[in-house]
Amino acid sequence: MVIHVLDQSTINKIAAGEVIDRPASIVKELIENSFDANSDYIKIDIENGGIDKIKISDNGSGMDREDCILSIKRHTTSKISSEFDLYNINSFGFRGEALGSISEISDLKIITKREDDEIGTLMESQGGKIKNIEPIICKTGTTIEVTNLFFNMPVKKDYLKSSEIEFSQILKIISKYALIKKEVAIILTHNGKEIINSQKTDNFLNKVIFLLGVDVGRNLIEINYKEEGLIITGFISKPSLTRADKTEQSVYVNQRYVKDRIISQAVYDAYDTLLFINRHPIFILNIQINSSLIDVNVHPNKEFIKFKNEKEVYEIVYNAIKSTLFKTNLIVDANLNRIENSKINKHYDFSIDKQTNLFKTNDYKIKEDVNLYLREAESQELNKEVFGKLNILGQINKTFIICEAEDGLILFDQHAAEERVNYEKFLNDLKINAIKKQSLIEQKILDLNPEQKNIALYYKQFLSKIGFEFEDFDGNILKLSTIPEIFGRLKSILFVDILNELIKEKKNIINNEIESRIIKFACKASVKAGDELTKEELKKLIKDLEKCENPFSCPHGRPTTIKLSISELEKKFKRTGW
Ligand code: ADP
Ligand code: MG
Numbered sequence: 001m002v003i004h005v006l007d008q009s010t011i012n013k014i015a016a017g018e019v020i021d022r023p024a025s026i027v028k029e030l031i032e033n034s035f036d037a038n039s040d041y042i043k044i045d046i047e048n049g050g051i052d053k054i055k056i057s058d059n060g061s062g063m064d065r066e067d068c069i070l071s072i073k074r075h076t077t078s079k080i081s082s083e084f085d086l087y088n089i090n091s092f093g094f095r096g097e098a099l100g101s102i103s104e105i106s107d108l109k110i111i112t113k114r115e116d117d118e119i120g121t122l123m124e125s126q127g128g129k130i131k132n133i134e135p136i137i138c139k140t141g142t143t144i145e146v147t148n149l150f151f152n153m154p155v156k157k158d159y160l161k162s163s164e165i166e167f168s169q170i171l172k173i174i175s176k177y178a179l180i181k182k183e184v185a186i187i188l189t190h191n192g193k194e195i196i197n198s199q200k201t202d203n204f205l206n207k208v209i210f211l212l213g214v215d216v217g218r219n220l221i222e223i224n225y226k227e228e229g230l231i232i233t234g235f236i237s238k239p240s241l242t243r244a245d246k247t248e249q250s251v252y253v254n255q256r257y258v259k260d261r262i263i264s265q266a267v268y269d270a271y272d273t274l275l276f277i278n279r280h281p282i283f284i285l286n287i288q289i290n291s292s293l294i295d296v297n298v299h300p301n302k303e304f305i306k307f308k309n310e311k312e313v314y315e316i317v318y319n320a321i322k323s324t325l326f327k328t329n330l331i332v333d334a335n336l337n338r339i340e341n342s343k344i345n346k347h348y349d350f351s352i353d354k355q356t357n358l359f360k361t362n363d364y365k366i367k368e369d370v371n372l373y374l375r376e377a378e379s380q381e382l383n384k385e386v387f388g389k390l391n392i393l394g395q396i397n398k399t400f401i402i403c404e405a406e407d408g409l410i411l412f413d414q415h416a417a418e419e420r421v422n423y424e425k426f427l428n429d430l431k432i433n434a435i436k437k438q439s440l441i442e443q444k445i446l447d448l449n450p451e452q453k454n455i456a457l458y459y460k461q462f463l464s465k466i467g468f469e470f471e472d473f474d475g476n477i478l479k480l481s482t483i484p485e486i487f488g489r490l491k492s493i494l495f496v497d498i499l500n501e502l503i504k505e506k507k508n509i510i511n512n513e514i515e516s517r518i519i520k521f522a523c524k525a526s527v528k529a530g531d532e533l534t535k536e537e538l539k540k541l542i543k544d545l546e547k548c549e550n551p552f553s554c555p556h557g558r559p560t561t562i563k564l565s566i567s568e569l570e571k572k573f574k575r576t577g578w
Contacts, residue, residue: 012074012128013153016101018300022160023050023149024169025301026102030144031177032092033099034058035184036079037142040200043187044174049166051149059141062114065121069133072108072125074100088292092256092302104128105156107148115140127152164458168503171195171451175211176250176257180286182207196450208235208284212248213447213476216241216282221328223285225320228312232320234285238328239271242279244497244521247504248449252286253294258305263287266314270321278524287317387546392539398532401542408565412542414533416554421544422523423555426466426486427516435467437482443471444480452499453478459502462510466519468495484522498522520555 006014020026027044034042037060047053063071070076077096080086086094102108103125113120122136126148150157160166167190178186178198188196201207209217219241225232251263263285271281295306307313390403390410401412429435448456453476456463463470467484480495501521505514533541545551545560553559569575 012100012104015074015097016104017153017156019097019101020105021156022169023054023166024173026050026054026146026149027056027170028173028301029093029098029102030054030056030146031174031186033144034060034142035177035181036091036093037061039141040183041185044170044189046167046170046188046190048191049161049163050146050170051160051163051166052147054146054149055143057141057143059139062117062120062140062142063110063112064114064117065133065135068110068112068121068123069130071110072099072103072123072128072130076100086297087295089296090254090291094297095300097300100128102146105150105153106146107151109145109147110142111136111138112142113138113140164454168451168454168458171454172503173257175450179207179211179250179284180252180255180257195454204233205235212282212284212449213452215447216248216449220282221324223320223324225316225323227316227319229290230313230316231288232285232317233288235283236267236285236321236324237282239274239281239325242275242281243500244278244280244524245500245504246280247500248282249280250284252284253305254288254291255286256296256302256305259303260305262307262310262314263317266317267321270318270325274325285317287313289313387542387551390542392535392542395533395538401538403542405563408563408567408569410561410563412545412561413554413559414531414538414541416558416560417541417545417551419520419523419554419556420548420551420560421541422486423520424548424550426484426519426523429486430466430515430519433465435465436485437467437469438485439482440480445473446470446478446480446496448476448478448496448499450476451503452476452496455499455502459510462515463498466522468498494522523555 019029023046027046027050031042031044034056037058039058039060041059043057045053045055045057067078075096076099077094079091079094079096080089099108104127106126108125110123111120119135120138122132122134122138123130124132150160171188174186174188174196178196182201182204185200186196186198187194196211198207198210205217205220205222208220216237219238220235221238223232223234223236246264249264249267251258251260253260267281267283267285268275275281289307293308295308296302298304298306390405393402393404395401395414399414401414401417403410403412426435456470456478457472460470467482467486468480469482471479471481473479483495498518498521501518510518551560
């Protein structure tokens, strides 16, 4: 016989691992319990990224002695009592797993008292076993302290990252909740230093400004929309304020932070052509929906949910965003700008705006509109020599450069080319420690969110090496004094993009691979979509590209240039055999 039943301790640890994989997941579960207990004050004290200690104190409903003992058992909850309740969940927790799992893999201390009780309870456990329980004089509410994390799961412990990286995960979760829970004061400290002090307010925008920074706050549009029993409130960024990624987007359903593809898709579809390629809006959306119309029990950490009627939710969110943008006069005519099913990202309106700027050359005879359908990149056929002998004809869609070569037609992707040029130059400069920094005439005050500030300070040295120098200042403010010269155009916005990118890294140190990824990223972000260039500028770009070590692809591997030979053209026009 090879099959046997696992012992209870192993079963418990496996189950615990599903819910708890790092300090941040503990913080998430504990803060959700505090919300469920109707607290309006929650203080979170973290030591060493939560690896040494997590302590959460709230002023919520508390527990009596019996409940306290029960709370750390598996599948014990006060929030639902039968299967039917699963379809109408109004609390964050309901699975009754969190405290059980946390206690299983740590030393846990709970101090708790209900309002009507005179005496509270102190309970200490290790590995799920109660070691001590005694009455204690304490305030109403609950304090939970987690230490000795993963003491009995060495492998999990080894997987933990540095204190800063673990803390940045905690900060992310606390920031998301602080943003939406405006009726709760939330204080977060790390190693004794106060990182977030988010006070109660009845004004949502106050929270947004506090947590996302003034720079973002200024460029937000408020949403307040009702349709079919769905209420959508929150903020979206004006199209002039975008990011290179989605880190500053938050969606909440009934105040629960969720990751939802449908809602996010509806938002992007509503922005439509107002967004440049590869740029992302900032948004904070709270969707209030009858809890019987969603299923939150689809994932152990409850970050994903399922809507009963996805299509309807999509449409309502789409309408909410679209009408808000429309009201703000950002969309001149809702229909004019919407090219149904179009996959082309136009950089201008071909019919109204200027025409494509084909240069008027006498020597070349492109007289008719030619519809070229290029099947595949033929860059491998090219060699560098060809660059010198090109005759530049013009630009299409402010994106592609058309040139005539001796034996055919050559197209460049202007942005891919620019990225390649910037990337090689930047990398070379970095190698010899010669990144040129451009001093800003006036220090740029950046009012960031707590996560961004945290990561900026953590990677200060690296950021300085690539050209960004700054000083720490009060609150979430940094004073930026230099930027890399090469990125003259996007400046401080790019800096924030890089911070967001670093937040995603979750690595303890910057190694070569991360370094080059960040630089690739920066180069991509530095290239502005839809730039109309003069013929001289186009010429210079092609010259610079020629000097590159690897001119035929952008740093992300897309081709910079493709060629259509005369013989290929002849084939397409069915001239072969003449
Ligand atoms: P769930 O939240 O899914 O019910 P948990 O394991 O997180 O399960 O918590 C178990 C129970 O312990 C809760 O249902 C609640 O009754 C109680 N509890 C946990 N944390 C608190 C708290 N901060 N204040 C009051 N009661 C709490
Ligand atoms: Mg819970």
